[in-house]
Ligand SMILES: C[C@@](CO)(OP(=O)(O)O)[C@H](O)COP(=O)(O)OP(=O)(O)OC[C@H]1O[C@@H](n2ccc(N)nc2=O)[C@H](O)[C@@H]1O
């Protein structure tokens with residue numbers, strides 16, 4: 001579970017890191033329209049943050065680099081308030097808190113920022129109100145908020161199937177450094193799935209949870225046996241992805257390059273965070289308008 005920090009004044013902060021799909025295969029479609037996935041989820045250490053404190057007047061505030069990208073969204077539609085409302089209803093208590101979302105991750109970018117915010121809000125309020133909800137119950141609330149939200153309750157590598165609700169632990173061979181790039185184009189997940197349906201000829205065959213334990217073999221496995229089935233659809237909606245992937249692939253130290261989720265964020269894995277930091281500095285110098293983040297994947 002993500003780290004919950006409780007301060008002396010009883011306020012609470014929970015991290016809401018970025019989710020990466022190291023691979024994303026689409027294995028079918030349910031009658032309700034949702035797609036069945038097979039994916040390896042991994043999480044960065046940094047990302048958004050949720051701060052909660054007691055207040056007689058309930059409030060919600062958004063700060064941070066990407067706060068302005070949520071300005072047009074009715075606060076009631078924000079996944080943070082949706083998560084808070086759903087848990088308050090269950091606990092039959094008023095929403096007697098002020099919530100601040102520190103929005104550091106780009107919006108609609110394939111790295112599940114909104115999902116991470118929703119999961120972090122559930123965990124923060126569960127701790128703040130001392131509810132001690134069991135994990136299956138929190139997962140069921142999370143799934144009502146979005147397919148990616150249950151996994152974001154854990155923030156450790158997970159082998160994910162179903163529409164996102166079936167999760168099994170997945171060991172990464174080591175603590176990889178990672179560079180994330182978003183070219184500044186928001187991509188709507190439903191629009192990408194729609195474009196995928198127009199283009200895709202057949203679903204992927206399920207592979208099963210077969211992850212090499214040794215780093216060299218793991219990277220070879222990712223390169224040779226996996227892909228992101230939404231990539232072609234995302235590229236048609238956001239051609240900038242081609243340039244992002246090409247720049248990431250030019251770096252000889254990059255071990256593995258892929259797009260996350262429905263895009264447009266792409267990432268490269270590195271042996272160390274130091275290598276990722278250097279790559280991020282080079283890319284920022286070349287493409288100052290792109291969002292570039294270097295970090296380490298959680299184990
Ligand atoms: C594609 C993925 C891969 O991890 O990530 P993102 O690109 O959003 O980060 C996720 O499955 C996204 O999960 P999430 O963003 O929570 O999806 P939801 O809000 O539940 O659904 C948004 C829309 O995406 C489509 N959708 C989502 C998940 C899924 N398994 N099948 C789908 O078809 C549906 O059209 C749905 O209406």
Ligand SMILES: Nc1ncnc2c1ncn2[C@@H]1O[C@H](COP(=O)(O)OP(=O)(O)O)[C@@H](O)[C@H]1O
Pocket residue numbers: 073077078079080101106107108109110111112113114115117118187189261262263
């Ligand atoms: N806290 C939030 N952060 C980001 N997006 C949010 C949030 N709450 C609601 N949304 C809505 O959810 C949509 C998907 O957001 P996001 O989770 O960032 O996408 P993705 O999973 O593709 O990275 C946004 O377009 C926005 O309208």
